[in-house]
Structure formats: C-alpha cells, structure tokens
Amino acid sequence: MDVDGTVTDRFAPVREAFARNFTHRGERGAAVAVHLHGRKVVDLWGGARDVDGGGDDAPWQPGTAQIVRSATKGVAAAVVLLLHQRGVLDLDEPVASYWPAFKAAGKERVTVRHLLAHRAGVPAVDRPLTPAESLDPDRTEAAIAAQAPAWEPGTAHGYHAQTYGWLLGGLVRQVTGVSLGSWLAAEVTGPSRADLWIGLPEAEAARAGRCGPLPAPEPGGGAGIKARPKREVSQAYADPRSLTRRAFGAVSPAADENDPAYRAGESPASGGVATAEGLSRFYAALSGGLDGRAALFTPETLELARTEHSVGADRVLVVNTRFGAGYMLHSPASPLLGPGSFGHPGRGGALGFADPESGVAFGYVTNGFLKSVTADPRAQALVRAVRESLAGG
Numbered sequence: 001m002d003v004d005g006t007v008t009d010r011f012a013p014v015r016e017a018f019a020r021n022f023t024h025r026g027e028r029g030a031a032v033a034v035h036l037h038g039r040k041v042v043d044l045w046g047g048a049r050d051v052d053g054g055g056d057d058a059p060w061q062p063g064t065a066q067i068v069r070s071a072t073k074g075v076a077a078a079v080v081l082l083l084h085q086r087g088v089l090d091l092d093e094p095v096a097s098y099w100p101a102f103k104a105a106g107k108e109r110v111t112v113r114h115l116l117a118h119r120a121g122v123p124a125v126d127r128p129l130t131p132a133e134s135l136d137p138d139r140t141e142a143a144i145a146a147q148a149p150a151w152e153p154g155t156a157h158g159y160h161a162q163t164y165g166w167l168l169g170g171l172v173r174q175v176t177g178v179s180l181g182s183w184l185a186a187e188v189t190g191p192s193r194a195d196l197w198i199g200l201p202e203a204e205a206a207r208a209g210r211c212g213p214l215p216a217p218e219p220g221g222g223a224g225i226k227a228r229p230k231r232e233v234s235q236a237y238a239d240p241r242s243l244t245r246r247a248f249g250a251v252s253p254a255a256d257e258n259d260p261a262y263r264a265g266e267s268p269a270s271g272g273v274a275t276a277e278g279l280s281r282f283y284a285a286l287s288g289g290l291d292g293r294a295a296l297f298t299p300e301t302l303e304l305a306r307t308e309h310s311v312g313a314d315r316v317l318v319v320n321t322r323f324g325a326g327y328m329l330h331s332p333a334s335p336l337l338g339p340g341s342f343g344h345p346g347r348g349g350a351l352g353f354a355d356p357e358s359g360v361a362f363g364y365v366t367n368g369f370l371k372s373v374t375a376d377p378r379a380q381a382l383v384r385a386v387r388e389s390l391a392g393g
Contacts, residue, residue, distance in 0.1 A: 005031075005044035005062070010393040014042050017385035021378040022047060026214050029060045030349075030366040031276035032382050035284040037359035038291070042386075043277055050210035051367040065195060065207045065275045066365040067257045069346030070161070072198060072272030074353075076168045077116055077305070077326025077344075078188060078286060078296075079180050084112070085301045088175055091116070091325065095167075099174040101141070105148035114154050115167045116326040117309035121149030122167070123160040123316050124246035131255035135265030137173060140166040150243060151315065157323065158243065158315030162250035165269025181266040188296065192285040195278030198271065200263040208273055210258050213348070214368040236318045247316045270346070279352040279363025283343065287354035287361060302356060306342035317373065327353075334374040337362070337383060348372060351379040358390055 001022040007015045011034060021027040029047035033040065049058045083089045089098070091113040096103035102110070107122070114120045125143050133139040144166045150158070160167065172180040181198035189196050200208060236244035255262050255271075263273055274282075281290060287302060289295045297305065306324045314321040322331040327342040334345055336353045337360055343353020348369030354361045364379050 001046060003044055003046045004060075006042075007044060008041045011042050011386070011389040013385040013388045013392070014382060015044060017381045018044050018046065021381060025378050025381070026368065026370075027366065027378055028214065028368040029064075029209060030364070030368075030378070031060060031064065032364045033275075033277040033280035033362075034386060035280050035290070035361040038284055038289050040277070040280070045276070047367075048209075049367070051212040051214070052210055060209070062277075063195065063207050063275060064209050065200075065204070065273050065278070066209055066350070066367050067211050067263070067346075068272050068274050068279065068350035068352070068365055069270045069348065069369075071274070071279065071344050071346035071350040071352045072268060072270055073164055074327050074342075074344030075184065075196060075198060075272055075282065076165060076180055076268035078282075079172055079184055080112065080116060080168055081301050081305060081326060082187065082296065083172070083175065084304075085298055089171075091304075095120075095171060099141075099145070099171055101145040102170070104146055107149060107153060110149075110153040112171065113309065113325065115164075115171065117323050118157045118160050118164070118314075119154050119310060120160065120167060121151045121153040121156075121158075122147050122163055123150065123158050123250075124243060125163065125250055128250055128252035131251055131253070131259075131262060134162070134251045134255065134267060135262070137169060137179065137266070141170040141173070144170060156315055157310035157312075157321070159247065159317045159321065160269070161247045161316065162269050163247070165267050165271075169266065169268045179266055180268050188285070189278070189282065191293075192281055192290060192296075194274075194281040194285065196272065196274040196282050198268050199266040200273045202264065204273075205260055205263065207275075208263060209367050211367045211369065212258075214370055233318045244316050244318060274350075274352075274363070274365060276363040276365045279350075279365065280361045281363075282361075283352055283354035283363070284361035287356050288359055306340060306356075321374070328374070335380060335383065337387060345374050345376065345379065349376050349379065351376065351383075360386060360390070362386065
C-alpha cells in the first residue's frame with residue numbers, strides 16, 4: 001500500500017501501522033496526523049477519497065476532509081469550556097439560568113457541568129427528530145427543553161449520543177446569540193488555521209469524501225476487531241425500547257452523512273467535518289500552543305477538561321466509561337495515549353485527542369466505518385505506534 005505524506009524518523013512506526021491498516025484491517029481511505037509540542041511530526045494519507053469509489057476512484061489528497069461523527073463532541077465541548085474560561089458561563093450554574101425554557105419537566109437543577117459530563121439525564125427524546133428537524137436549532141432546542149429526564153440529573157451518567165449537540169448548541173446560542181459552529185470558526189479554528197468545521201462551508205464542500213460502512217471482516221482475517229460484545233451490550237443495541245437504541249435513534253431515520261445539506265448544517269454531536277491535520281492542530285492549539293501562540297486552554301481549563309466527572313456503568317453504552325468535562329478520558333473502553341490524555345472518538349473510526357504530559361496531539365479520520373463505538377482497531381493501532389515512537393525516542 002502506497003502511503004503519502006511525511007513523518008519524522010522518530011515516528012516511523014506510525015507510517016508502518018498506517019500502511020498495515022490498509023493491508024490487514026480493510027482501510028479504504030484515511031489520514032493521520034500528530035503534533036509534538038506544537039510541531040507536526042506525522043502527516044500521512046492514503047487510499048481513495050470516497051469509500052465507494054464515488055465513480056472516479058479519486059485518491060485521498062492532503063486536504064481531504066471527512067465526517068468525524070462523535071469526535072465532534074470534543075470540539076463542541078471546547079466552545080463551552082472557553083466560554084467558561086472567559087467568564088460567560090459558570091459550570092455549576094443551572095442551565096436554566098441561561099436558557100429559561102430548559103427548566104421544564106424536572107430539569108431545573110441540571111447544571112452546565114452535567115451537560116458536559118453526560119449526567120443531564122436526557123440522552124433521548126420521546127419523539128425522534130427527522131434529519132431536517134435535527135439541523136433546525138429552534139426544533140432541537142424546543143425538543144430538548146420539553147424532554148423529561150430518564151434519571152435524576154447528576155446521579156448517574158449515560159452517553160448523550162445525539163442530544164449532546166442539541167444541549168451544548170442550545171446553551172451556546174442562548175449566551176452568545178450565534179451558533180456553536182459559528183463561534184468555533186471565529187474564535188478557535190479560524191485563528192488556529194485548523195481545517196475543522198461544525199457546519200461545512202460551501203466553499204470547502206468539494207474537499208469532503210464520501211463515507212460509509214466497511215464490510216464485516218472475515219473470521220481470522222486479521223482485521224483487529226475485538227471480541228464480540230457481552231450479551232447484555234448486544235441486547236441493549238438490539239432492543240428498540242432500550243435507552244441505548246433510543247439515544248442513538250434520536251434522529252430517525254438516520255441522517256445521510258453524504259448529503260451536502262447535512263454536512264452544511266450544524267450537528268455538534270456527530271456532524272463535524274475535519275482533516276486529520278485539522279483535528280490534530282485543534283488539540284495542539286487547545287493543550288500546548290501552536291505557531292508561537294499560547295495554548296487556548298489555560299492550565300486551569302486544561303485540568304478541568306481532563307478531571308474525572310463520570311466513571312463506571314454507562315446507562316447508554318452499557319459498559320464502563322470515563323468522562324471529564326466534555327471529553328472521554330483514557331480507559332479500557334476508550335484507550336488513549338496515557339492517563340492524562342483527553343479527547344473523543346467517533347463511532348466507527350475517527351479519533352482526536354491530546355496528551356499534555358508527552359506534548360502529543362493526535363488526529364485520525366477515515367471514510368470507512370466499522371462497528372466499533374469507542375475503540376476502533378485502526379485508530380488503536382496508530383495510538384500504539386505513537387506510544388512506541390515516544391518510547392524509542
């Protein structure tokens with residue numbers, strides 16, 4: 001497999017792991033980037049831009065972008081944390097202090113911190129929204145404001161797969177008067193020159209490749225898929241009445257992720273579009289600084305992001321998960337580089353994170369989605385290669 005791009009000698013194991021994803025794990029098209037103390041040390045891409053060929057078999061290019069699904073959540077969380085850092089939001093204030101309609105149906109004590117840590121108790125809505133409705137902020141804010149919680153807010157946690165974006169997006173719009181994606185572009189990704197969008201501009205639309213599911217690997221085919229989930233996890237995903245299915249089915253039918261209208265709309269939970277280099281630049285800018293600029297997060301905000309807020313049995317994912325303020329933290333369910341890492345995977349592939357102790361910022365995007373939720377085998381192979389590179393250097 002031909003791999004394009006550059007990598008420093010120290011990080012040569014990442015190139016080897018990336019190529020092996022194509023030959024052993026069914027990769028169709030992907031890119032990976034790593035920054036070390038703000039300096040780009042890995043920038044690799046390969047395969048086809050479109051998972052299905054798109055009719056022209058165009059190759060993945062340096063600027064090819066892709067839907068990153070729930071890796072978007074880590075980007076959206078940064079907006080809320082930066083507003084907190086600037087004194088616009090208090091994480092321990094009730095959301096209703098900023099968004100009065102939100103206090104309905106028993107949510108008057110839900111705090112901003114609860115939203116970030118998946119403790120608000122509203123991972124699903126009683127009536128799923130259509131794809132078009134899910135991109136209409138008036139509809140999403142009305143639906144989430146009226147929803148009664150599934151558990152007493154603050155007493156447990158459960159992954160807010162789709163509603164996370166409506167919660168954070170609604171809050172940001174209430175306090176800033178603009179959409180979360182617009183604030184992100186003006187205050188974060190624009191100044192950082194990170195090719196990452198929540199709401200893909202028309203001028204960038206041609207850069208985004210087509211995505212889709214990859215076929216299940218054959219047994220013994222070396223695809224690196226973990227053992228089958230425990231029975232209770234499988235049952236939760238299969239049962240249409242379960243909180244798991246309802247959370248992931250909060251938009252029904254599922255949105256067409258290749259639809260230009262979906263990519264142009266704002267879905268802060270799962271609709272972000274990024275290049276691998278853009279995702280890596282974003283985490284480098286947050287955590288350690290980039291291009292001679294100071295880190296966007298102060299030391300206090302950085303610690304807040306990666307301080308454990310939720311741990312243990314997740315009422316939606318039905319496995320043990322671990323969250324900081326807006327970010328997944330290193331755990332068996334979602335392995336990152338080390339104990340101090342913070343970031344977010346995207347279901348089926350993408351991953352972005354920072355590890356302040358080592359100075360690493362990491363971004364991986366792919367056009368082919370596997371059934372993994374929090375620990376994709378291709379991304380994990382790349383993370384292991386980064387760890388090997390650091391140890392060998």
